[in-house]
Amino acid sequence: MQTETNNYSAVRHVSPLSREMRVVRALATVLVAVVLLIGAGDNARIDRIGREVICMCGCNQILLECNHLGCPYLSRMKQELTTAVDRGDSDSAITQFFVQTYGTLVLAAPPNRGFNRVAWLMPYLALVGGIALVVLIVWMWKKRPVIVHASVPSPVRGDELAQFREQARKETGL
Amino acid sequence: MAELGSFVLLLALALSGYSFLAGLVALTIKHPGADRLGETARRAGIATFGAVFLGALVLVVSAFRNDFSLAYILHHSNRDLPWPYKFATLWSGQEGSLLFWSLLLSTYGLVLRLRHKTDERLFAHASVIIAAVQVFFLLLLNFAAKPFALMQGRLPADGNGLTPLLQYPEMVIHPPMLYLGYVGFTVPFAFALAALAMKYPGEKWIHITRRWTMVTWGFLTCGVFLGMHWAYNVLGWGGYWGWDPVENASVMPWFTGTAFLHSVMMQEKRGMLKTWNMWLIFSTFMLAIFGTFLTRSGVVNSVHAFAQSSIGDWFVTFLAIILATCVYFYWKNRAHLRGEHKLESLISRESSFLFNNLLLLLACFTVLWGTLFPVISEWIQGHKVTVGPPFFNKVSIPVALLLLLLTAVGPLLAWRKTSFESLRRNFLWPTVGALATGALLIATPSAWGGPFGLRPWNDASYFYSLMAIMLSALVALTVISEFVRGGRVISGHSGQGLAAAMVHLAHRNTRRYGGYIVHLGVIIVFIGFAGSAFNREAEKEMAYGDNLQIGSYSIVGRSYTQEEHPNYTADLAILQVFKGGKQIDTLYPESRFYPASGEQQHMPAVRSTPKEDLYLVYEGQNPDTGRPIIKAHLNPLVSWIWVGVLVMVFGTVTAMVPNAAPVRATVRASIPADIRVRPAPVGAGD
Numbered sequence: 054m055q056t057e058t059n060n061y062s063a064v065r066h067v068s069p070l071s072r073e074m075r076v077v078r079a080l081a082t083v084l085v086a087v088v089l090l091i092g093a094g095d096n097a098r099i100d101r102i103g104r105e106v107i108c109m110c111g112c113n114q115i116l117l118e119c120n121h122l123g124c125p126y127l128s129r130m131k132q133e134l135t136t137a138v139d140r141g142d143s144d145s146a147i148t149q150f151f152v153q154t155y156g157t158l159v160l161a162a163p164p165n166r167g168f169n170r171v172a173w174l175m176p177y178l179a180l181v182g183g184i185a186l187v188v189l190i191v192w193m194w195k196k197r198p199v200i201v202h203a204s205v206p207s208p209v210r211g212d213e214l215a216q217f218r219e220q221a222r223k224e225t226g227l
Numbered sequence: 228m229a230e231l232g233s234f235v236l237l238l239a240l241a242l243s244g245y246s247f248l249a250g251l252v253a254l255t256i257k258h259p260g261a262d263r264l265g266e267t268a269r270r271a272g273i274a275t276f277g278a279v280f281l282g283a284l285v286l287v288v289s290a291f292r293n294d295f296s297l298a299y300i301l302h303h304s305n306r307d308l309p310w311p312y313k314f315a316t317l318w319s320g321q322e323g324s325l326l327f328w329s330l331l332l333s334t335y336g337l338v339l340r341l342r343h344k345t346d347e348r349l350f351a352h353a354s355v356i357i358a359a360v361q362v363f364f365l366l367l368l369n370f371a372a373k374p375f376a377l378m379q380g381r382l383p384a385d386g387n388g389l390t391p392l393l394q395y396p397e398m399v400i401h402p403p404m405l406y407l408g409y410v411g412f413t414v415p416f417a418f419a420l421a422a423l424a425m426k427y428p429g430e431k432w433i434h435i436t437r438r439w440t441m442v443t444w445g446f447l448t449c450g451v452f453l454g455m456h457w458a459y460n461v462l463g464w465g466g467y468w469g470w471d472p473v474e475n476a477s478v479m480p481w482f483t484g485t486a487f488l489h490s491v492m493m494q495e496k497r498g499m500l501k502t503w504n505m506w507l508i509f510s511t512f513m514l515a516i517f518g519t520f521l522t523r524s525g526v527v528n529s530v531h532a533f534a535q536s537s538i539g540d541w542f543v544t545f546l547a548i549i550l551a552t553c554v555y556f557y558w559k560n561r562a563h564l565r566g567e568h569k570l571e572s573l574i575s576r577e578s579s580f581l582f583n584n585l586l587l588l589l590a591c592f593t594v595l596w597g598t599l600f601p602v603i604s605e606w607i608q609g610h611k612v613t614v615g616p617p618f619f620n621k622v623s624i625p626v627a628l629l630l631l632l633l634t635a636v637g638p639l640l641a642w643r644k645t646s647f648e649s650l651r652r653n654f655l656w657p658t659v660g661a662l663a664t665g666a667l668l669i670a671t672p673s674a675w676g677g678p679f680g681l682r683p684w685n686d687a688s689y690f691y692s693l694m695a696i697m698l699s700a701l702v703a704l705t706v707i708s709e710f711v712r713g714g715r716v717i718s719g720h721s722g723q724g725l726a727a728a729m730v731h732l733a734h735r736n737t738r739r740y741g742g743y744i745v746h747l748g749v750i751i752v753f754i755g756f757a758g759s760a761f762n763r764e765a766e767k768e769m770a771y772g773d774n775l776q777i778g779s780y781s782i783v784g785r786s787y788t789q790e791e792h793p794n795y796t797a798d799l800a801i802l803q804v805f806k807g808g809k810q811i812d813t814l815y816p817e818s819r820f821y822p823a824s825g826e827q828q829h830m831p832a833v834r835s836t837p838k839e840d841l842y843l844v845y846e847g848q849n850p851d852t853g854r855p856i857i858k859a860h861l862n863p864l865v866s867w868i869w870v871g872v873l874v875m876v877f878g879t880v881t882a883m884v885p886n887a888a889p890v891r892a893t894v895r896a897s898i899p900a901d902i903r904v905r906p907a908p909v910g911a912g913d
Binding site: 194 | 582
């Protein structure tokens with residue numbers, strides 16, 4: 054981690070001019086930081102929204118990943134995205150703009166509403182159903198009747214002993 | 228040539244048709260001549276290989292001779308195409324790739340029929356099923372997708388050339404690997420259906436098909452990852468997996484095949500999951516056919532579906548026939564598949580296999596669902612929707628992490644029942660190690676990002692990465708502890724050093740320890756995937772001397788030039804790469820133009836290190852300014868994926884090596900004189 058030392062703390066006699074300079078410098082620093090932060094925020098938004106839509110050139114790739122030479126859509130769509138972000142449009146407004154301009158196919162994933170919600174729900178329903186099935190199987194297997202010999206077990210001999218040894222070998226791995 | 232090619236394909240159809248019908252009759256009638264009829268069917272099956280091989284050879288020779296009277300050669304080759312790609316013409320289009328399918332199937336059939344002495348009746352049944360599948364592909368080749376169709380009218384002087392995307396060395400290896408995997412699943416499918424149809428006693432058919440399945444799975448694994456490597460190095464978007472339908476089609480049978488490889492152990496060891504395994508292998512084969520249908524029919528849009536046409540109806544019909552046949556035999560002989568043992572505890576190897584299968588099938592279902600949802604949406608809503616990476620990543624990553632957890636836990640659980648004491652003993656230190664790994668990642672300044680360690684609470688992708696690496700550590704530690712524990716036992720008996728004892732141990736039970744090596748490969752791959760959360764990219768118009776900064780790399784535009792090749796022209800950017808003020812490399816990303824097809828193609832330049840890949844793309848020139856545009860990606864840990872695959876392949880090969888002879892240990896015990904037992908082999912279980 055980088056550390057910075059504050060050289061100004063060592064100055065004892067501060068003239069009014071230099072104090073003004075300090076205030077100006079501090080304000081300028083804050084301003085630059087705010088601008089940079091806003092810029093970084095904008096870039097992050099462009100990056101995020103640009104990965105929620107696809108390029109409409111037919112490549113089916115995420116907008117920011119389309120790399121087709123001379124793609125007729127890429128630069129236009131990127132420009133539209135940048136302009137909307139610079140204008141301060143909300144994420145949903147920008148997405149809506151793309152849907153209105155290019156249709157629902159432009160969204161890289163189905164919107165989580167209406168029938169499209171089924172797309173998102175189904176894998177989780179399958180997981181729940183699968184777990185229920187496994188539990189049912191386990192329950193059925195545990196219920197399976199066990200054959201109990203009425204008589205006192207006789208000593209295991211010859212082939213039978215070899216068979217048990219083989220089974221033990223398979224099940225223990227040693 | 229065209230006449231010869233068409234003739235041999237017709238002959239192959241007749242031979243495989245005979246192999247199927249005569250084989251079927253021989254198996255169903257009770258007549259003294261049935262055996263001889265069956266033998267003629269077997270020989271016809273062997274002859275099918277000769278005919279299909281000749282057909283494929285004719286097509287390849289036609290490509291080398293630039294015989295543009297064949298429509299297929301005209302559309303997929305040209306005079307200046309380098310010779311390895313002329314060879315690859317065989318599988319670069321619809322008709323050729325179906326012929327390649329047929330060739331591989333007939334090769335598998337040949338091996339199977341030559342090894343029929345293993346179990347003549349079972350092999351005869353399997354041979355009939357393979358012949359039936361062969362008939363389908365040869366029907367396609369003879370009537371729907373003819374590779375020897377002739378051009379009409381005046382012939383052009385040159386062909387259209389091979390799709391530029393396919394003009395890459397890996398394309399000479401990737402499709403054959405993938406197809407060997409797809410087609411190879413026909414063999415275990417054929418054995419499974421044969422065993423069900425003839426109510427084959429015991430699990431011997433599983434022992435027979437075990438190596439087939441592992442070989443096939445190994446090929447499919449190589450095929451899928453070679454496809455990723457090709458996508459990474461050719462498509463030029465900086466990634467290796469885009470959830471494209473063609474990619475999805477290749478990974479679906481891989482999921483079910485992996486599930487089968489695990490659950491089949493339960494059938495071998497405990498006589499359980501017989502119905503489940505039967506349907507797993509049926510599903511795997513059907514998914515392989517379904518994948519072929521997806522990539523051929525045009526039912527879904529794909530970036531790299533190179534061979535689309537209207538043969539989808541054929542595949543749908545074939546799939547319906549397969550399903551009906553499987554359901555028929557299952558229903559008829561379902562009593563034969565009844566399990567033999569009961570489950571004794573939820574904390575056991577058996578239940579871990581159940582959950583492993585559940586998650587693998589869930590992963591398969593998720594991919595299938597996402598791939599087909601656009602079609603379902605069109606049916607129901609009247610319009611398509613896009614189901615892309617955001618969907619697949621969101622629903623698949625949690626499943627993958629759960630699978631990773633099971634990979635750590637499952638192998639250390641005992642068959643039947645595991646005590647809590649055993650759990651504590653086996654997992655205490657691996658769990659501590661995994662938690663320490665996580666703490667280290669959070670505490671250590673990030674190598675790929677800001678000044679802090681990994682911050683899982685800032686972003687879901689960071690959280691997933693942290694979990695993936697921690698679980699990978701857990702798997703690695705459990706696997707290593709297994710090797711060390713077993714190695715100590717052997718070392719104690721034999722006096723060997725620990726390392727030699729571990730090699731000895733693996734050689735004693737290759738399947739088990741080969742499987743562990745595959746698991747190690749899987750976690751290395753996962754660590755590679757985890758790196759994608761930290762991917763960065765930058766783009767800049769770069770003239771001579773301009774500088775582009777990404778991570779710790781500084782890229783300086785040195786020169787831009789053009790190269791003429793027989794088959795294409797290339798615009799090259801010559802870029803110097805600096806790190807810490809010192810030049811460490813020069814990279815040459817290209818933008819190619821192929822005159823034969825009139826298509827352009829990026830060829831990225833990649834500098835790969837274990838820590839990260841610097842991936843540069845020459846995106847062409849800005850039409851307004853005329854300045855070259857360079858896009859740089861910094862992709863951490865990508866090379867781990869390729870290393871992990873090599874480890875997986877090594878593990879698969881290890882698992883196929885026959886076990887070494889077990890050590891014979893003298894057992895001191897009081898045994899009644901009338902009982903004679905053989906000494907117990909050490910380390911031979913799975």
